[in-house]
Amino acid sequence: MRGHLILRVVSKILIPFLLMFALYVQFHGDFGPGGGFQAGVIVAAAFVLYALIFGLRAMQKIISPALLEIAVPLGVLIYAGVGVYTWILGGNFLDYNMLDSHDPSHGQHLGVLLVEAGVLLTVSSTMLLIFYTFAGRGR
Amino acid sequence: MEGLNELAFVLGGVNHWITVFLIMAGLYIIVSRSNMIKKLVGLSIFQTSVYLLYVSPGKIIGGTAPIISDDFTVYSNPLPHVLILTAIVVGVATLALGLALVIRINEAYGSIEEDDVYSGEDWN
Amino acid sequence: MEFLFNLILLLFLAAVTIGIIGVRNLFAVVVLSGAYSFLMATLLIAMDAVDVGMTEAAVGAGVSTVLLLSALHLTNTEEAPAKHSNVLPMALALLTGAALVYGTWDLPRYGDPDTPMNSYVGDEYLERSIPETTIPNVVTSVLASYRGYDTLGETAVIFTAGIGVLMLLYGRRRKGDDDEGGDRS
Incomplete structure (x- = not known):
């Protein structure tokens, strides 16, 4: 896609906004439509767009497959880790009320934030990793 | 308002029937087509028909999206949304796995047609 | 409308x-x-x-x-091009469709607020989300808080699918490129 000047310029302008939108969807998920799954897929889509326009090699320079292989299990670990942490604090598994000793609703917000971060990490990195393996197979 | 309710009753079945049509279409593609990528597309049509089957009974006419606000009193049912939200992402994960299998089959047999794959193999 | x-x-x-x-x-x-x-x-x-x-x-x-x-x-x-006749799959699809349409006769119509599905557990979540979690988006609160187990399991499913794709497609590339191009048509 080296020759397609319009595609290159437009995608270069678009990708920061896509990532920004993904972050908005992620952190505004408590109050509007959105959450870890949607944000994760949008992040992956932004990077896939970059890889389609500028090539897989340029993309893998920014985020290497090895990094993604760490990120995929890390997301699940964060999620399960929140559960185990609430266990240690004396509550049930994934009982977010335990996370804040003063106000349970703060604990809920914190718990949802952490859990959604785990989901974001796993979903985005899995989608990107799957794309890498599919696209890398062709060369 | 009365007339609207009558119309609602008649049109209310359309959602179910189109859902059934999508299920039929998905099933037909999976059974009749021998091309594996077409089969996977059929499988995802089957899958999306289930989204419709779940979400459409949860809709309440005059309701709004289940985001609590002082401006609204009627909300659609949030539970099917949650179930389907997870189903969509699992769906793309299984689609990716299926496509990976198709690619491996293509490398091993040189074809993604089920008939070719079966005829190339000696079943005994 | x-x-x-x-x-x-x-x-x-x-x-x-x-x-x-x-x-x-x-x-x-x-x-x-x-x-x-x-x-x-x-x-x-x-x-x-x-x-x-x-x-x-x-x-x-x-x-x-x-x-x-x-x-x-x-x-x-x-x-x-198709090698088999499409009569049997079509018959199967029509039979399934007929059975399902028969099933829809008893289902509540679209948009009805008084169905069993919309009466009990859905309302419960809508009422309890704000007092218990203070999260206005009920879908998020059910997804991440009330049904956190489900979502954990589902994140694990995505993780597993990712590993599955890697095992199917990633493994051979590392061994060497000798047998890569040969068998692909």
Whole structure:
């Protein structure tokens, strides 16, 4: 896609906004439509767009497959880790009320934030990793 | 308002029937087509028909999206949304796995047609 | 108005599905399935499932299409002509459809607020979300808090699928490139 000047310029302008939108969807998920799954897929889509326009090699320079292989299990670990942490604090598994000793609703917000971060990490990195393996197979 | 309710009753079945049509279409593609990528597309049509089957009974006419606000009193049912939200992402994960299998089959047999794959193999 | 919008989208959806059945070029099939996903996303948003519609637009029309296209790039873009008769699959589909339509006779009509599904547990979540979690988006609070176990399991499913794809496609590339190009047509 080296020759397609319009595609290159437009995608270069678009990708920061896509990532920004993904972050908005992620952190505004408590109050509007959105959450870890949607944000994760949008992040992956932004990077896939970059890889389609500028090539897989340029993309893998920014985020290497090895990094993604760490990120995929890390997301699940964060999620399960929140559960185990609430266990240690004396509550049930994934009982977010335990996370804040003063106000349970703060604990809920914190718990949802952490859990959604785990989901974001796993979903985005899995989608990107799957794309890498599919696209890398062709060369 | 009365007339609207009558119309609602008649049109209310359309959602179910189109859902059934999508299920039929998905099933037909999976059974009749021998091309594996077409089969996977059929499988995802089957899958999306289930989204419709779940979400459409949860809709309440005059309701709004289940985001609590002082401006609204009627909300659609949030539970099917949650179930389907997870189903969509699992769906793309299984689609990716299926496509990976198709690619491996293509490398091993040189074809993604089920008939070719079966005829190339000696079943005994 | 809500009904009309809904009806038009449903008919479009059915039309695109017929297109997917009929077309033999797989590239066209993939593009049509992208259009199908966008229609489905619009329909889901019309049904107030904003979170689901957003996910479907990003996943179905975005990521799935990219994956299908990259799979097509590695395989064949033309479907072989059918070798078998389509009578039996058609009969099977029609039989299933007839049974399901018979089943829909007892189902509540679209948009009815007094169905069992909309009376008990859904209302419960709507009432309890704000006092218990102070999260206004009930879908998020149910997804991440009330049904946190489900979502944990589902994150694990995605993780497993990712590992599965890696095991199927990633392993051989590391061994060497000697046997890579040979057997691919």
